[in-house]
Structures are given as C-alpha cells and as structure tokens.
Amino acid sequence: MSGQVAIRDVGGVREVTFDRPEKKNALSMAMYRAAREALEGAQRDPALRVVLFTGAGEVFTAGNDMADFARVASGAADADEGTRFIAALARAEKPIVAAVPGLAVGIGTTLLLHCDLVYLAQGARLTAPFVDLALVPEAASSLLLPARIGHVRAFAMFALGEGLTAQEAMALGLANAVLPAGDVLPAAREAAAALARRPLGALVATKRLMRDAETLLARTDAEMAEFRERLQSAEAREAFAAFMERRAPDFSGF
Numbered sequence: 206m207s208g209q210v211a212i213r214d215v216g217g218v219r220e221v222t223f224d225r226p227e228k229k230n231a232l233s234m235a236m237y238r239a240a241r242e243a244l245e246g247a248q249r250d251p252a253l254r255v256v257l258f259t260g261a262g263e264v265f266t267a268g269n270d271m272a273d274f275a276r277v278a279s280g281a282a283d284a285d286e287g288t289r290f291i292a293a294l295a296r297a298e299k300p301i302v303a304a305v306p307g308l309a310v311g312i313g314t315t316l317l318l319h320c321d322l323v324y325l326a327q328g329a330r331l332t333a334p335f336v337d338l339a340l341v342p343e344a345a346s347s348l349l350l351p352a353r354i355g356h357v358r359a360f361a362m363f364a365l366g367e368g369l370t371a372q373e374a375m376a377l378g379l380a381n382a383v384l385p386a387g388d389v390l391p392a393a394r395e396a397a398a399a400l401a402r403r404p405l406g407a408l409v410a411t412k413r414l415m416r417d418a419e420t421l422l423a424r425t426d427a428e429m430a431e432f433r434e435r436l437q438s439a440e441a442r443e444a445f446a447a448f449m450e451r452r453a454p455d456f457s458g459f
C-alpha cells in the first residue's frame with residue numbers, strides 16, 4: 206500500500222507490518238493512512254477475523270514521525286491522519302494481536318492498549334514520553350494506561366518519560382508473554398490463527414463487552430483538542446527542533 210506498511214492476509218488474519226526500519230518504523234502520515242485502511246478494511250471483510258500489528262527489524266515503532274510533527278507545528282500540515290488511525294483503533298471490533306520485536310515509543314506504546322493479545326521480545330521497551338515533547342497523551346491512553354498500571358506509574362511514563370522493560374510490562378498486565386526476539390512473531394501468528402478459528406460473533410461480542418468504544422472515542426476527542434493546541438506551542442517547536450538537531454531541548458524560556 207504505502208510501501209512502508211506491508212499488508213499480508215493469511216488464513217483469516219490480516220498482518221500489518223510497520224516497515225520503515227531506516228527510520229525505526231516511525232509513522233508517517235502515509236503510513237497512518239495505510240494502517241487505518243488496512244484495519245478498517247479488515248472490519249468490513251468477512252474473510253478476515255483478526256488483525257496483527259508488528260514492526261520490521263528490531264523495533265516496533267519509534268512513534269509519530271518527528272519531521273511530520275515539526276510540519277504540523279509550523280502550520281504546514283495537519284495531524285488528521287494520526288487522529289483517524291486512532292479513531293479506527295477505538296472502533297475496531299475484531300480482535301487485534303501485537304508482535305513487538307523491540308522498542309515501542311509514543312503511539313507504538315499507546316496502540317498496544319488497543320490490542321487484545323500482546324507478545325513482547327525480551328529486549329522490548331515501552332515508552333510514552335509525551336511531556337518531553339511538550340505534548341499530551343493520545344489514543345485514549347490518558348484513560349487506558351492509568352486504568353491498567355495505576356496513576357503514578359502512568360504519570361511517570363507520560364511526564365518523566367520512564368519506560369517499561371518487557372518484563373515490567375508483562376508483570377503489569379500489558380503483555381501475554383515475553384519471548385526471545387525470534388519467537389515473538391511466530392507466537393503472535395499462532396495466537397492470531399487460534400483466534401481466527403474461534404466463532405467470530407462471540408469474539409466480537411466479547412471484545413465489545415470488555416471495552417466501551419464510545420468512551421474511548423470521547424477521550425480521544427478530548428486528548429486531540431489538547432494535543433493539537435500543544436503541537437502548535439513554542440515548547441513543542443523547541444522539542445522537535447532539538448530532536449532534528451540531535452541536542453537536548455531547552456524549555457527554560459517557556
């Protein structure tokens with residue numbers, strides 16, 4: 206599709222691979238669009254029963270493309286593709302499985318909160334350093350992460366940029382298994398195939414009972430209103446410029 210998101214349908218499972226390893230699978234606008242279309246298409250296609258997200262190479266994804274964030278901050282682009290992808294995640298009715306081969310940053314971590322089965326490589330690390338980028342949490346993570354791991358740990362992730370090792374994530378209930386890197390995708394594929402053999406109506410109804418899409422969508426709307434405003438801030442411009450210039454940001458003037 207986009208060239209940087211690979212889509213493969215096998216035995217009722219749609220596999221969506223973030224495939225931009227030279228940029229640590231950072232999600233460009235085209236990649237968000239391709240991933241959303243793949244996810245939405247799977248909901249409509251009766252031959253597809255499960256969606257599996259993974260990343261090519263050694264990382265899951267380094268999150269939103271920072272150059273795109275900088276373009277949004279300067280008014281040259283909008284953040285709508287990311288917002289649409291997140292809404293599609295919140296609306297997804299069919300089960301989602303994740304195979305996380307390594308680092309997950311930002312949306313890479315918050316996307317996992319929308320997955321129903323999660324398999325992590327031993328070296329994987331989950332981070333969500335939104336405040337370091339002068340941003341706020343997205344993808345309903347301001348609701349989902351504290352609900353899953355408690356307020357203080359979630360706040361430390363968002364506000365201090367503290368990450369979780371794979372083992373910590375597993376202990377906190379964010380993952381089903383921690384495996385050697387080479388075993389992660391096979392385990393996720395096996396789990397997705399096992400789901401695909403189950404009765405779809407019961408799977409969808411179970412997922413629907415376990416999460417309230419309307420609540421998630423309302424939260425993502427509130428988050429995005431704040432996120433858009435933060436993206437335009439001088440603080441955020443400094444954070445993006447610092448990343449591009451490979452230096453530490455200086456927020457002392459704001």
Ligand code: COA
Nearest residue numbers: 227228229231267268269270271272308310311312335338
């Ligand atoms: N957006 C755009 N490009 C990114 C990126 C992102 N989110 N993350 C990494 N890249 C690019 C780097 O700019 C670099 O490109 P270059 O080779 O053309 O200079 C390449 O990917 C490799 O990244 P590099 O930083 O050299 O690798 P690393 O192993 O030292 O560090 C990360 C990897 C992911 C820890 C680091 O790149 C990082 O912190 N990225 C930003 C993550 C982030 O804050 N995302 C947004 C969350 S909301």
